[in-house]
Amino acid sequence: MSGVSYLFLFFPIVLVILLVLEACRSDDPKSIVKRAAANLGVLTAVLVLGGAFVYVINRWF
Amino acid sequence: MNFRFSGKAVLIVLGALFILVSLFMKKGERIKGVAFFLAWLVPGAGHVLLGKWKKGLFFFLILGATYAFGMWIAGFRPVSFDDNPFYFVGQFGSGATLLIAKLRGAEKAIIRDGLNPSWFDPGLLYVCVVGLLNLVVMMSILDVKPAEVAVTEADVLRPAAAASAPPMAPAVPAAPVPVPEKPA
Numbered sequence: 001m002s003g004v005s006y007l008f009l010f011f012p013i014v015l016v017i018l019l020v021l022e023a024c025r026s027d028d029p030k031s032i033v034k035r036a037a038a039n040l041g042v043l044t045a046v047l048v049l050g051g052a053f054v055y056v057i058n059r060w061f
Numbered sequence: 062m063n064f065r066f067s068g069k070a071v072l073i074v075l076g077a078l079f080i081l082v083s084l085f086m087k088k089g090e091r092i093k094g095v096a097f098f099l100a101w102l103v104p105g106a107g108h109v110l111l112g113k114w115k116k117g118l119f120f121f122l123i124l125g126a127t128y129a130f131g132m133w134i135a136g137f138r139p140v141s142f143d144d145n146p147f148y149f150v151g152q153f154g155s156g157a158t159l160l161i162a163k164l165r166g167a168e169k170a171i172i173r174d175g176l177n178p179s180w181f182d183p184g185l186l187y188v189c190v191v192g193l194l195n196l197v198v199m200m201s202i203l204d205v206k207p208a209e210v211a212v213t214e215a216d217v218l219r220p221a222a223a224a225s226a227p228p229m230a231p232a233v234p235a236a237p238v239p240v241p242e243k244p245a
Binding site: 003017 | 120177187204
């Protein structure tokens with residue numbers, strides 16, 4: 001697990017990027033946090049699904 | 062002819078061009094130019110200048126924390142060209158990060174003791190991303206509506222007496238004047 005512990009650094013940096021990008025286009029703090037969290041969820045899902053797909057391909061094919 | 066370009070000369074020429082262009086800008090736009098430059102120097106400072114101090118503080122804190130975290134991973138040494146040329150250039154997005162990199166010199170970043178070596182590259186990425194995000198923050202200054210800027214300038218220039226004066230009463234339409242009847 002410690003070999004891939006750097007993957008945990010994905011969450012803070014993506015959250016920072018999304019928060020800054022949302023803050024640039026909106027003035028409402030609630031909507032900034034809401035949209036950033038939603039986009040973080042989507043990106044995390046894409047990462048997890050992509051990782052699972054690559055794992056399955058490498059494991060079984 | 063032999064032309065020699067140094068970094069300082071390019072910076073001086075760019076600075077002179079910036080001041081020249083700023084002088085010919087409209088009043089509302091000129092403060093935006095200064096804010097744009099200030100935002101490069103210190104993340105969030107441009108927004109503070111335009112009166113959006115909450116947003117400026119937010120940008121400063123979030124980008125500062127990210128930079129500090131990246132530097133902590135990399136042993137408080139900025140990204141050198143040898144570490145990663147792309148991450149090195151990314152630092153130029155902010156004057157503060159560039160200044161720190163210049164002050165620290167060409168020291169090579171090293172992973173902090175006790176951390177997994179695989180954290181090293183993400184640490185450099187954190188430092189680089191701060192510079193790149195600051196470019197986005199600078200661009201967002203251009204989106205601030207001129208009306209908001211004008212209001213900010215007017216607030217600064219308005220005398221205190223005028224500000225405290227009660228608002229004018231709405232105009233009341235005049236009553237129709239009765240026309241005297243003429244005798245036949």
